[in-house]
Amino acid sequence: MNPIEQLSRRQLVVVTGKGGVGKTAIAATLGRSLAAAGRRTLVVEVDPRENVHQMLGVPPSGGAIVQAESRLWVQNLKPRQVLDEVVRERLKLELLARRVLDSPVYHHFAAGAPGLKELATLGHALRLLRGLGAPGTPDLDTIVLDAPATGHGVSLLAAPRLVSEVITSGPFSVMSSELAALVGDAEKCGIVVVTQAEEMPVEEALELRQALRDRVQRDPELLVVNGLYPPAPHQVPGERENELVALWRRRRALNERELARLKTGWQGPRIELPQLPLDRGPALLAALSRCFGESARRHLGVGEGEGAWS
Ligand SMILES: Nc1ncnc2c1ncn2[C@@H]1O[C@H](COP(=O)(O)OP(=O)(O)O)[C@@H](O)[C@H]1O
Ligand SMILES: [Mg+2]
Structure with missing residues:
Protein backbone atom coordinates (compact mmCIF):
# COMPACT_ATOMS: atom_id res chain seq x y z
CA MET A 1 0.00 0.00 0.00
CA ASN A 2 1.39 3.44 -0.85
CA PRO A 3 1.54 6.19 1.81
CA ILE A 4 -1.29 8.17 0.27
CA GLU A 5 -3.61 5.19 0.42
CA GLN A 6 -2.49 4.65 3.99
CA LEU A 7 -3.35 8.23 4.92
CA SER A 8 -6.84 7.82 3.56
CA ARG A 9 -7.45 5.05 6.15
CA ARG A 10 -6.63 7.19 9.16
CA GLN A 11 -9.24 8.68 11.49
CA LEU A 12 -7.06 11.66 12.25
CA VAL A 13 -4.47 13.29 10.00
CA VAL A 14 -2.40 15.96 11.74
CA VAL A 15 -0.73 18.49 9.43
CA THR A 16 2.23 20.16 11.13
CA GLY A 17 4.98 22.59 10.20
CA LYS A 18 6.19 26.12 10.69
CA GLY A 19 3.75 28.97 10.03
CA GLY A 20 3.72 30.31 6.48
CA VAL A 21 5.03 27.21 4.71
CA GLY A 22 1.57 26.33 3.35
CA LYS A 23 0.23 24.11 6.12
CA THR A 24 -3.35 25.29 5.67
CA ALA A 25 -3.13 24.97 1.88
CA ILE A 26 -1.91 21.37 2.25
CA ALA A 27 -4.51 20.52 4.91
CA ALA A 28 -7.22 21.75 2.50
CA THR A 29 -5.65 19.79 -0.39
CA LEU A 30 -5.53 16.61 1.68
CA GLY A 31 -9.08 17.14 2.93
CA ARG A 32 -10.37 17.56 -0.60
CA SER A 33 -8.56 14.44 -1.81
CA LEU A 34 -9.81 12.33 1.07
CA ALA A 35 -13.37 13.50 0.39
CA ALA A 36 -12.93 12.63 -3.29
CA ALA A 37 -11.74 9.16 -2.20
CA GLY A 38 -15.10 8.67 -0.45
CA ARG A 39 -14.19 9.64 3.10
CA GLN A 54 -10.89 31.26 2.05
CA MET A 55 -8.98 28.42 0.47
CA LEU A 56 -12.19 26.46 -0.06
CA GLY A 57 -14.22 29.50 -1.07
CA VAL A 58 -16.69 29.45 1.84
CA PRO A 59 -17.45 32.47 4.03
CA PRO A 60 -15.95 32.62 7.56
CA SER A 61 -18.24 30.78 9.97
CA GLY A 62 -17.02 31.89 13.42
CA GLY A 63 -16.39 28.40 14.72
CA ALA A 64 -19.33 26.53 13.13
CA ILE A 65 -18.86 23.44 10.97
CA VAL A 66 -19.72 24.35 7.36
CA GLN A 67 -19.94 22.19 4.29
CA ALA A 68 -17.56 23.15 1.48
CA GLU A 69 -17.99 20.31 -0.99
CA SER A 70 -19.63 16.93 -1.18
CA ARG A 71 -18.32 14.91 1.82
CA LEU A 72 -16.10 17.86 2.87
CA TRP A 73 -16.62 20.21 5.84
CA VAL A 74 -14.47 22.87 7.47
CA GLN A 75 -14.30 24.30 10.95
CA ASN A 76 -12.23 27.00 12.57
CA LEU A 77 -11.62 26.00 16.15
CA LYS A 78 -10.92 28.17 19.16
CA PRO A 79 -9.47 25.85 21.82
CA ARG A 80 -10.73 28.16 24.58
CA GLN A 81 -14.32 27.74 23.36
CA VAL A 82 -13.89 23.98 23.48
CA LEU A 83 -12.56 24.12 27.03
CA ASP A 84 -15.57 26.19 28.10
CA GLU A 85 -17.84 23.59 26.51
CA VAL A 86 -16.15 20.83 28.51
CA VAL A 87 -16.82 22.78 31.72
CA ARG A 88 -20.49 23.29 30.77
CA GLU A 89 -20.84 19.63 29.89
CA ARG A 90 -19.37 18.48 33.19
CA LEU A 91 -21.23 20.98 35.36
CA LYS A 92 -24.85 20.51 34.52
CA LEU A 93 -26.02 23.39 36.71
CA GLU A 94 -25.89 26.52 34.57
CA LEU A 95 -25.28 28.80 37.55
CA LEU A 96 -22.33 26.74 38.75
CA ALA A 97 -20.88 26.49 35.25
CA ARG A 98 -21.14 30.28 34.86
CA ARG A 99 -19.37 30.82 38.16
CA VAL A 100 -16.50 28.59 37.09
CA LEU A 101 -16.26 30.14 33.63
CA ASP A 102 -16.23 33.67 35.09
CA SER A 103 -13.72 32.97 37.85
CA PRO A 104 -10.18 34.37 37.56
CA VAL A 105 -8.74 31.02 38.63
CA TYR A 106 -10.32 29.31 35.63
CA HIS A 107 -9.09 32.09 33.31
CA HIS A 108 -5.52 31.62 34.52
CA PHE A 109 -5.82 27.86 34.32
CA ALA A 110 -7.27 27.89 30.79
CA ALA A 111 -4.68 30.35 29.53
CA GLY A 112 -1.61 28.91 31.19
CA ALA A 113 -1.85 25.20 31.99
CA PRO A 114 0.60 23.41 29.74
CA GLY A 115 -1.05 21.07 27.28
CA LEU A 116 -4.61 22.03 28.11
CA LYS A 117 -5.48 23.82 24.87
CA GLU A 118 -3.83 21.06 22.87
CA LEU A 119 -5.83 18.50 24.81
CA ALA A 120 -9.05 20.42 24.16
CA THR A 121 -8.29 20.52 20.42
CA LEU A 122 -7.59 16.80 20.13
CA GLY A 123 -10.47 15.96 22.49
CA HIS A 124 -12.82 17.90 20.24
CA ALA A 125 -11.66 15.85 17.24
CA LEU A 126 -12.13 12.58 19.12
CA ARG A 127 -15.66 13.55 20.23
CA LEU A 128 -16.67 14.36 16.66
CA LEU A 129 -15.17 11.11 15.35
CA ARG A 130 -17.20 9.20 17.95
CA GLY A 131 -20.39 10.92 16.84
CA LEU A 132 -20.65 12.92 20.07
CA GLY A 133 -20.63 16.38 18.47
CA ALA A 134 -23.41 18.95 18.91
CA PRO A 135 -26.72 18.20 17.16
CA GLY A 136 -26.38 18.67 13.40
CA THR A 137 -22.72 17.58 13.29
CA PRO A 138 -22.17 15.41 10.20
CA ASP A 139 -21.04 11.79 10.54
CA LEU A 140 -17.31 11.78 9.85
CA ASP A 141 -14.73 9.22 8.76
CA THR A 142 -11.66 11.45 8.98
CA ILE A 143 -10.55 14.71 10.54
CA VAL A 144 -7.65 16.62 9.03
CA LEU A 145 -6.22 18.80 11.77
CA ASP A 146 -4.34 21.86 10.59
CA ALA A 147 -2.27 22.16 13.77
CA PRO A 148 -1.26 25.50 15.30
CA ALA A 149 2.12 26.70 14.11
CA THR A 150 3.59 27.07 17.57
CA GLY A 151 6.16 24.54 18.78
CA HIS A 152 6.13 22.84 15.38
CA GLY A 153 2.90 21.11 16.32
CA VAL A 154 4.94 18.71 18.43
CA SER A 155 3.39 20.15 21.57
CA LEU A 156 -0.04 19.23 20.21
CA LEU A 157 0.98 15.63 19.62
CA ALA A 158 2.96 15.33 22.85
CA ALA A 159 0.31 16.94 25.10
CA PRO A 160 -1.83 13.83 25.80
CA ARG A 161 1.09 11.85 27.20
CA LEU A 162 2.38 14.82 29.12
CA VAL A 163 -1.01 15.44 30.75
CA SER A 164 -1.71 11.75 31.40
CA GLU A 165 1.58 11.51 33.30
CA VAL A 166 0.70 14.49 35.50
CA ILE A 167 -3.04 13.97 36.05
CA THR A 168 -3.75 10.41 37.07
CA SER A 169 -7.41 10.42 38.03
CA GLY A 170 -10.68 12.02 36.98
CA PRO A 171 -12.12 12.93 33.56
CA PHE A 172 -8.96 14.72 32.30
CA SER A 173 -6.91 11.65 33.08
CA VAL A 174 -9.28 9.38 31.11
CA MET A 175 -9.39 11.85 28.22
CA SER A 176 -5.62 12.29 28.03
CA SER A 177 -4.98 8.54 28.10
CA GLU A 178 -7.47 7.98 25.30
CA LEU A 179 -5.89 10.74 23.25
CA ALA A 180 -2.36 9.47 23.89
CA GLN A 196 9.74 24.53 2.05
CA ALA A 197 13.10 23.81 0.41
CA GLU A 198 14.83 26.70 2.15
CA GLU A 199 17.53 26.56 4.78
CA MET A 200 15.55 27.36 7.95
CA PRO A 201 12.34 25.44 7.14
CA VAL A 202 14.38 22.33 6.25
CA GLU A 203 16.37 22.65 9.46
CA GLU A 204 13.12 22.91 11.41
CA ALA A 205 11.51 19.98 9.60
CA LEU A 206 14.49 17.80 10.52
CA GLU A 207 14.27 19.00 14.13
CA LEU A 208 10.55 18.33 14.14
CA ARG A 209 11.10 14.75 13.09
CA GLN A 210 13.63 14.23 15.84
CA ALA A 211 11.28 15.84 18.40
CA LEU A 212 8.47 13.51 17.30
CA ARG A 213 10.76 10.52 17.81
CA ASP A 214 11.80 11.74 21.25
CA ARG A 215 8.42 12.86 22.55
CA VAL A 216 5.79 10.82 20.68
CA GLN A 217 7.92 7.82 19.61
CA TYR A 229 10.46 27.40 -7.85
CA PRO A 230 10.26 25.85 -11.32
CA PRO A 231 13.58 25.13 -13.11
CA ALA A 232 14.92 28.41 -14.57
CA PRO A 233 15.44 28.77 -18.34
CA HIS A 234 18.75 27.66 -19.79
CA GLN A 235 21.49 30.27 -19.31
CA VAL A 236 23.23 31.36 -22.51
CA PRO A 237 27.01 31.49 -21.83
CA GLY A 238 28.49 34.98 -22.12
CA GLU A 239 25.08 36.71 -22.33
CA ARG A 240 24.04 39.21 -19.62
CA GLU A 241 21.04 37.88 -17.81
CA ASN A 242 17.84 39.69 -16.85
CA GLU A 243 17.88 40.34 -13.09
CA LEU A 244 14.58 38.60 -12.46
CA VAL A 245 15.72 35.49 -14.27
CA ALA A 246 18.97 35.58 -12.28
CA LEU A 247 16.96 35.82 -9.05
CA TRP A 248 14.75 32.98 -10.18
CA ARG A 249 17.84 30.84 -10.96
CA ARG A 250 19.30 31.52 -7.51
CA ARG A 251 16.08 30.57 -5.71
CA ARG A 252 15.87 27.38 -7.72
CA ALA A 253 19.50 26.52 -6.95
CA LEU A 254 18.75 27.04 -3.25
CA ASN A 255 15.68 24.78 -3.56
CA GLU A 256 17.80 22.09 -5.22
CA ARG A 257 20.49 22.28 -2.56
CA GLU A 258 17.90 21.94 0.22
CA LEU A 259 16.09 19.11 -1.58
CA ALA A 260 19.41 17.27 -1.74
CA ARG A 261 19.85 17.83 2.01
CA LEU A 262 16.37 16.40 2.61
CA LYS A 263 17.16 13.40 0.43
CA THR A 264 20.02 12.41 2.74
CA GLY A 265 18.51 13.61 6.04
CA TRP A 266 14.90 12.45 5.67
CA GLN A 267 14.12 8.88 4.70
CA GLY A 268 10.46 8.34 3.91
CA PRO A 282 -10.41 27.40 -4.88
CA ALA A 283 -8.33 27.86 -8.07
CA LEU A 284 -5.09 27.46 -6.08
CA LEU A 285 -6.58 24.47 -4.28
CA ALA A 286 -7.57 22.78 -7.55
CA ALA A 287 -4.09 23.37 -9.00
CA LEU A 288 -2.38 22.09 -5.83
CA SER A 289 -4.55 18.95 -5.91
CA ARG A 290 -3.45 18.27 -9.48
CA CYS A 291 0.22 18.81 -8.60
CA PHE A 292 -0.21 16.60 -5.54
CA GLY A 293 -1.51 13.77 -7.74
CA GLU A 294 1.36 14.21 -10.23
CA SER A 295 3.99 14.21 -7.49
CA ALA A 296 2.40 11.15 -5.85
CA ARG A 297 2.65 9.30 -9.17
CA ARG A 298 6.23 10.40 -9.76
CA HIS A 299 7.69 10.03 -6.28
CA LEU A 300 5.47 7.50 -4.56
CA GLY A 301 4.40 5.25 -7.40
CA VAL A 302 0.69 5.94 -6.91
CA GLY A 303 -1.10 4.38 -9.89
CA GLU A 304 -3.00 6.20 -12.66
CA GLY A 305 -6.23 4.55 -11.60
CA GLU A 306 -6.14 6.16 -8.17
CA GLY A 307 -8.05 9.16 -9.40
CA ALA A 308 -8.87 10.68 -6.03
CA TRP A 309 -5.37 12.12 -5.99
CA SER A 310 -5.44 13.70 -9.43
N1 LIG B 1 2.20 26.15 -3.59
C1 LIG B 1 1.72 27.38 -3.42
N2 LIG B 1 1.67 28.24 -4.48
C2 LIG B 1 1.22 29.50 -4.31
N3 LIG B 1 0.78 30.01 -3.15
C3 LIG B 1 0.80 29.19 -2.07
C4 LIG B 1 1.27 27.86 -2.14
N4 LIG B 1 1.17 27.31 -0.90
C5 LIG B 1 0.65 28.26 -0.09
N5 LIG B 1 0.44 29.41 -0.78
C6 LIG B 1 -0.03 30.69 -0.24
O1 LIG B 1 0.90 31.10 0.74
C7 LIG B 1 0.24 31.71 1.84
C8 LIG B 1 0.53 30.95 3.13
O2 LIG B 1 -0.05 29.64 3.03
P1 LIG B 1 -0.86 28.98 4.23
O3 LIG B 1 -1.33 27.65 3.78
O4 LIG B 1 -1.88 29.93 4.76
O5 LIG B 1 0.36 28.84 5.24
P2 LIG B 1 0.39 28.37 6.77
O6 LIG B 1 -0.92 27.73 7.09
O7 LIG B 1 1.53 27.41 6.82
O8 LIG B 1 0.64 29.60 7.57
C9 LIG B 1 -1.26 31.71 1.49
O9 LIG B 1 -1.60 32.93 0.94
C10 LIG B 1 -1.38 30.60 0.46
O10 LIG B 1 -2.44 30.85 -0.41
MG1 LIG C 1 -2.39 28.25 8.47
Whole structure:
Protein backbone atom coordinates (compact mmCIF):
# COMPACT_ATOMS: atom_id res chain seq x y z
CA MET A 1 0.00 0.00 0.00
CA ASN A 2 1.39 3.44 -0.85
CA PRO A 3 1.54 6.19 1.81
CA ILE A 4 -1.29 8.17 0.27
CA GLU A 5 -3.61 5.19 0.42
CA GLN A 6 -2.49 4.65 3.99
CA LEU A 7 -3.35 8.23 4.92
CA SER A 8 -6.84 7.82 3.56
CA ARG A 9 -7.45 5.05 6.15
CA ARG A 10 -6.63 7.19 9.16
CA GLN A 11 -9.24 8.68 11.49
CA LEU A 12 -7.06 11.66 12.25
CA VAL A 13 -4.47 13.29 10.00
CA VAL A 14 -2.40 15.96 11.74
CA VAL A 15 -0.73 18.49 9.43
CA THR A 16 2.23 20.16 11.13
CA GLY A 17 4.98 22.59 10.20
CA LYS A 18 6.19 26.12 10.69
CA GLY A 19 3.75 28.97 10.03
CA GLY A 20 3.72 30.31 6.48
CA VAL A 21 5.03 27.21 4.71
CA GLY A 22 1.57 26.33 3.35
CA LYS A 23 0.23 24.11 6.12
CA THR A 24 -3.35 25.29 5.67
CA ALA A 25 -3.13 24.97 1.88
CA ILE A 26 -1.91 21.37 2.25
CA ALA A 27 -4.51 20.52 4.91
CA ALA A 28 -7.22 21.75 2.50
CA THR A 29 -5.65 19.79 -0.39
CA LEU A 30 -5.53 16.61 1.68
CA GLY A 31 -9.08 17.14 2.93
CA ARG A 32 -10.37 17.56 -0.60
CA SER A 33 -8.56 14.44 -1.81
CA LEU A 34 -9.81 12.33 1.07
CA ALA A 35 -13.37 13.50 0.39
CA ALA A 36 -12.93 12.63 -3.29
CA ALA A 37 -11.74 9.16 -2.20
CA GLY A 38 -15.10 8.67 -0.45
CA ARG A 39 -14.19 9.64 3.10
CA ARG A 40 -16.50 12.03 4.95
CA THR A 41 -13.88 14.56 5.96
CA LEU A 42 -13.67 17.60 8.22
CA VAL A 43 -10.73 20.01 8.04
CA VAL A 44 -10.21 21.70 11.40
CA GLU A 45 -8.05 24.81 11.46
CA VAL A 46 -6.68 26.09 14.77
CA ASP A 47 -5.86 29.66 13.77
CA PRO A 48 -8.08 32.73 14.29
CA ARG A 49 -7.59 33.81 10.66
CA GLU A 50 -9.96 31.25 9.07
CA ASN A 51 -7.66 30.83 6.07
CA VAL A 52 -8.99 27.37 5.30
CA HIS A 53 -12.41 28.89 4.59
CA GLN A 54 -10.89 31.26 2.05
CA MET A 55 -8.98 28.42 0.47
CA LEU A 56 -12.19 26.46 -0.06
CA GLY A 57 -14.22 29.50 -1.07
CA VAL A 58 -16.69 29.45 1.84
CA PRO A 59 -17.45 32.47 4.03
CA PRO A 60 -15.95 32.62 7.56
CA SER A 61 -18.24 30.78 9.97
CA GLY A 62 -17.02 31.89 13.42
CA GLY A 63 -16.39 28.40 14.72
CA ALA A 64 -19.33 26.53 13.13
CA ILE A 65 -18.86 23.44 10.97
CA VAL A 66 -19.72 24.35 7.36
CA GLN A 67 -19.94 22.19 4.29
CA ALA A 68 -17.56 23.15 1.48
CA GLU A 69 -17.99 20.31 -0.99
CA SER A 70 -19.63 16.93 -1.18
CA ARG A 71 -18.32 14.91 1.82
CA LEU A 72 -16.10 17.86 2.87
CA TRP A 73 -16.62 20.21 5.84
CA VAL A 74 -14.47 22.87 7.47
CA GLN A 75 -14.30 24.30 10.95
CA ASN A 76 -12.23 27.00 12.57
CA LEU A 77 -11.62 26.00 16.15
CA LYS A 78 -10.92 28.17 19.16
CA PRO A 79 -9.47 25.85 21.82
CA ARG A 80 -10.73 28.16 24.58
CA GLN A 81 -14.32 27.74 23.36
CA VAL A 82 -13.89 23.98 23.48
CA LEU A 83 -12.56 24.12 27.03
CA ASP A 84 -15.57 26.19 28.10
CA GLU A 85 -17.84 23.59 26.51
CA VAL A 86 -16.15 20.83 28.51
CA VAL A 87 -16.82 22.78 31.72
CA ARG A 88 -20.49 23.29 30.77
CA GLU A 89 -20.84 19.63 29.89
CA ARG A 90 -19.37 18.48 33.19
CA LEU A 91 -21.23 20.98 35.36
CA LYS A 92 -24.85 20.51 34.52
CA LEU A 93 -26.02 23.39 36.71
CA GLU A 94 -25.89 26.52 34.57
CA LEU A 95 -25.28 28.80 37.55
CA LEU A 96 -22.33 26.74 38.75
CA ALA A 97 -20.88 26.49 35.25
CA ARG A 98 -21.14 30.28 34.86
CA ARG A 99 -19.37 30.82 38.16
CA VAL A 100 -16.50 28.59 37.09
CA LEU A 101 -16.26 30.14 33.63
CA ASP A 102 -16.23 33.67 35.09
CA SER A 103 -13.72 32.97 37.85
CA PRO A 104 -10.18 34.37 37.56
CA VAL A 105 -8.74 31.02 38.63
CA TYR A 106 -10.32 29.31 35.63
CA HIS A 107 -9.09 32.09 33.31
CA HIS A 108 -5.52 31.62 34.52
CA PHE A 109 -5.82 27.86 34.32
CA ALA A 110 -7.27 27.89 30.79
CA ALA A 111 -4.68 30.35 29.53
CA GLY A 112 -1.61 28.91 31.19
CA ALA A 113 -1.85 25.20 31.99
CA PRO A 114 0.60 23.41 29.74
CA GLY A 115 -1.05 21.07 27.28
CA LEU A 116 -4.61 22.03 28.11
CA LYS A 117 -5.48 23.82 24.87
CA GLU A 118 -3.83 21.06 22.87
CA LEU A 119 -5.83 18.50 24.81
CA ALA A 120 -9.05 20.42 24.16
CA THR A 121 -8.29 20.52 20.42
CA LEU A 122 -7.59 16.80 20.13
CA GLY A 123 -10.47 15.96 22.49
CA HIS A 124 -12.82 17.90 20.24
CA ALA A 125 -11.66 15.85 17.24
CA LEU A 126 -12.13 12.58 19.12
CA ARG A 127 -15.66 13.55 20.23
CA LEU A 128 -16.67 14.36 16.66
CA LEU A 129 -15.17 11.11 15.35
CA ARG A 130 -17.20 9.20 17.95
CA GLY A 131 -20.39 10.92 16.84
CA LEU A 132 -20.65 12.92 20.07
CA GLY A 133 -20.63 16.38 18.47
CA ALA A 134 -23.41 18.95 18.91
CA PRO A 135 -26.72 18.20 17.16
CA GLY A 136 -26.38 18.67 13.40
CA THR A 137 -22.72 17.58 13.29
CA PRO A 138 -22.17 15.41 10.20
CA ASP A 139 -21.04 11.79 10.54
CA LEU A 140 -17.31 11.78 9.85
CA ASP A 141 -14.73 9.22 8.76
CA THR A 142 -11.66 11.45 8.98
CA ILE A 143 -10.55 14.71 10.54
CA VAL A 144 -7.65 16.62 9.03
CA LEU A 145 -6.22 18.80 11.77
CA ASP A 146 -4.34 21.86 10.59
CA ALA A 147 -2.27 22.16 13.77
CA PRO A 148 -1.26 25.50 15.30
CA ALA A 149 2.12 26.70 14.11
CA THR A 150 3.59 27.07 17.57
CA GLY A 151 6.16 24.54 18.78
CA HIS A 152 6.13 22.84 15.38
CA GLY A 153 2.90 21.11 16.32
CA VAL A 154 4.94 18.71 18.43
CA SER A 155 3.39 20.15 21.57
CA LEU A 156 -0.04 19.23 20.21
CA LEU A 157 0.98 15.63 19.62
CA ALA A 158 2.96 15.33 22.85
CA ALA A 159 0.31 16.94 25.10
CA PRO A 160 -1.83 13.83 25.80
CA ARG A 161 1.09 11.85 27.20
CA LEU A 162 2.38 14.82 29.12
CA VAL A 163 -1.01 15.44 30.75
CA SER A 164 -1.71 11.75 31.40
CA GLU A 165 1.58 11.51 33.30
CA VAL A 166 0.70 14.49 35.50
CA ILE A 167 -3.04 13.97 36.05
CA THR A 168 -3.75 10.41 37.07
CA SER A 169 -7.41 10.42 38.03
CA GLY A 170 -10.68 12.02 36.98
CA PRO A 171 -12.12 12.93 33.56
CA PHE A 172 -8.96 14.72 32.30
CA SER A 173 -6.91 11.65 33.08
CA VAL A 174 -9.28 9.38 31.11
CA MET A 175 -9.39 11.85 28.22
CA SER A 176 -5.62 12.29 28.03
CA SER A 177 -4.98 8.54 28.10
CA GLU A 178 -7.47 7.98 25.30
CA LEU A 179 -5.89 10.74 23.25
CA ALA A 180 -2.36 9.47 23.89
CA ALA A 181 -3.50 6.08 22.55
CA LEU A 182 -5.04 7.71 19.45
CA VAL A 183 -2.01 9.88 18.65
CA GLY A 184 0.45 7.05 19.31
CA ASP A 185 -1.36 4.60 17.03
CA ALA A 186 0.04 4.88 13.50
CA GLU A 187 -2.98 2.97 12.15
CA LYS A 188 -5.38 5.61 13.45
CA CYS A 189 -3.42 8.86 13.35
CA GLY A 190 -1.31 10.02 10.42
CA ILE A 191 1.22 12.83 10.68
CA VAL A 192 2.07 15.02 7.69
CA VAL A 193 4.94 17.52 7.88
CA VAL A 194 4.90 20.52 5.55
CA THR A 195 8.05 22.47 4.74
CA GLN A 196 9.74 24.53 2.05
CA ALA A 197 13.10 23.81 0.41
CA GLU A 198 14.83 26.70 2.15
CA GLU A 199 17.53 26.56 4.78
CA MET A 200 15.55 27.36 7.95
CA PRO A 201 12.34 25.44 7.14
CA VAL A 202 14.38 22.33 6.25
CA GLU A 203 16.37 22.65 9.46
CA GLU A 204 13.12 22.91 11.41
CA ALA A 205 11.51 19.98 9.60
CA LEU A 206 14.49 17.80 10.52
CA GLU A 207 14.27 19.00 14.13
CA LEU A 208 10.55 18.33 14.14
CA ARG A 209 11.10 14.75 13.09
CA GLN A 210 13.63 14.23 15.84
CA ALA A 211 11.28 15.84 18.40
CA LEU A 212 8.47 13.51 17.30
CA ARG A 213 10.76 10.52 17.81
CA ASP A 214 11.80 11.74 21.25
CA ARG A 215 8.42 12.86 22.55
CA VAL A 216 5.79 10.82 20.68
CA GLN A 217 7.92 7.82 19.61
CA ARG A 218 6.69 8.21 16.06
CA ASP A 219 7.80 9.11 12.55
CA PRO A 220 5.65 11.22 10.25
CA GLU A 221 3.90 9.40 7.45
CA LEU A 222 4.55 11.97 4.75
CA LEU A 223 6.69 15.02 4.05
CA VAL A 224 5.32 17.72 1.74
CA VAL A 225 7.86 20.15 0.28
CA ASN A 226 5.80 23.13 -0.83
CA GLY A 227 6.46 26.26 -2.86
CA LEU A 228 9.28 25.04 -5.13
CA TYR A 229 10.46 27.40 -7.85
CA PRO A 230 10.26 25.85 -11.32
CA PRO A 231 13.58 25.13 -13.11
CA ALA A 232 14.92 28.41 -14.57
CA PRO A 233 15.44 28.77 -18.34
CA HIS A 234 18.75 27.66 -19.79
CA GLN A 235 21.49 30.27 -19.31
CA VAL A 236 23.23 31.36 -22.51
CA PRO A 237 27.01 31.49 -21.83
CA GLY A 238 28.49 34.98 -22.12
CA GLU A 239 25.08 36.71 -22.33
CA ARG A 240 24.04 39.21 -19.62
CA GLU A 241 21.04 37.88 -17.81
CA ASN A 242 17.84 39.69 -16.85
CA GLU A 243 17.88 40.34 -13.09
CA LEU A 244 14.58 38.60 -12.46
CA VAL A 245 15.72 35.49 -14.27
CA ALA A 246 18.97 35.58 -12.28
CA LEU A 247 16.96 35.82 -9.05
CA TRP A 248 14.75 32.98 -10.18
CA ARG A 249 17.84 30.84 -10.96
CA ARG A 250 19.30 31.52 -7.51
CA ARG A 251 16.08 30.57 -5.71
CA ARG A 252 15.87 27.38 -7.72
CA ALA A 253 19.50 26.52 -6.95
CA LEU A 254 18.75 27.04 -3.25
CA ASN A 255 15.68 24.78 -3.56
CA GLU A 256 17.80 22.09 -5.22
CA ARG A 257 20.49 22.28 -2.56
CA GLU A 258 17.90 21.94 0.22
CA LEU A 259 16.09 19.11 -1.58
CA ALA A 260 19.41 17.27 -1.74
CA ARG A 261 19.85 17.83 2.01
CA LEU A 262 16.37 16.40 2.61
CA LYS A 263 17.16 13.40 0.43
CA THR A 264 20.02 12.41 2.74
CA GLY A 265 18.51 13.61 6.04
CA TRP A 266 14.90 12.45 5.67
CA GLN A 267 14.12 8.88 4.70
CA GLY A 268 10.46 8.34 3.91
CA PRO A 269 7.77 9.34 1.43
CA ARG A 270 7.90 12.85 0.02
CA ILE A 271 5.63 15.01 -2.15
CA GLU A 272 6.99 18.08 -3.98
CA LEU A 273 4.73 21.00 -4.92
CA PRO A 274 5.53 24.10 -6.97
CA GLN A 275 5.01 27.74 -6.09
CA LEU A 276 1.96 28.63 -8.19
CA PRO A 277 1.02 32.08 -9.53
CA LEU A 278 -2.42 32.00 -7.87
CA ASP A 279 -4.02 33.73 -4.88
CA ARG A 280 -5.45 31.81 -1.96
CA GLY A 281 -8.74 30.26 -3.00
CA PRO A 282 -10.41 27.40 -4.88
CA ALA A 283 -8.33 27.86 -8.07
CA LEU A 284 -5.09 27.46 -6.08
CA LEU A 285 -6.58 24.47 -4.28
CA ALA A 286 -7.57 22.78 -7.55
CA ALA A 287 -4.09 23.37 -9.00
CA LEU A 288 -2.38 22.09 -5.83
CA SER A 289 -4.55 18.95 -5.91
CA ARG A 290 -3.45 18.27 -9.48
CA CYS A 291 0.22 18.81 -8.60
CA PHE A 292 -0.21 16.60 -5.54
CA GLY A 293 -1.51 13.77 -7.74
CA GLU A 294 1.36 14.21 -10.23
CA SER A 295 3.99 14.21 -7.49
CA ALA A 296 2.40 11.15 -5.85
CA ARG A 297 2.65 9.30 -9.17
CA ARG A 298 6.23 10.40 -9.76
CA HIS A 299 7.69 10.03 -6.28
CA LEU A 300 5.47 7.50 -4.56
CA GLY A 301 4.40 5.25 -7.40
CA VAL A 302 0.69 5.94 -6.91
CA GLY A 303 -1.10 4.38 -9.89
CA GLU A 304 -3.00 6.20 -12.66
CA GLY A 305 -6.23 4.55 -11.60
CA GLU A 306 -6.14 6.16 -8.17
CA GLY A 307 -8.05 9.16 -9.40
CA ALA A 308 -8.87 10.68 -6.03
CA TRP A 309 -5.37 12.12 -5.99
CA SER A 310 -5.44 13.70 -9.43
N1 LIG B 1 2.20 26.15 -3.59
C1 LIG B 1 1.72 27.38 -3.42
N2 LIG B 1 1.67 28.24 -4.48
C2 LIG B 1 1.22 29.50 -4.31
N3 LIG B 1 0.78 30.01 -3.15
C3 LIG B 1 0.80 29.19 -2.07
C4 LIG B 1 1.27 27.86 -2.14
N4 LIG B 1 1.17 27.31 -0.90
C5 LIG B 1 0.65 28.26 -0.09
N5 LIG B 1 0.44 29.41 -0.78
C6 LIG B 1 -0.03 30.69 -0.24
O1 LIG B 1 0.90 31.10 0.74
C7 LIG B 1 0.24 31.71 1.84
C8 LIG B 1 0.53 30.95 3.13
O2 LIG B 1 -0.05 29.64 3.03
P1 LIG B 1 -0.86 28.98 4.23
O3 LIG B 1 -1.33 27.65 3.78
O4 LIG B 1 -1.88 29.93 4.76
O5 LIG B 1 0.36 28.84 5.24
P2 LIG B 1 0.39 28.37 6.77
O6 LIG B 1 -0.92 27.73 7.09
O7 LIG B 1 1.53 27.41 6.82
O8 LIG B 1 0.64 29.60 7.57
C9 LIG B 1 -1.26 31.71 1.49
O9 LIG B 1 -1.60 32.93 0.94
C10 LIG B 1 -1.38 30.60 0.46
O10 LIG B 1 -2.44 30.85 -0.41
MG1 LIG C 1 -2.39 28.25 8.47
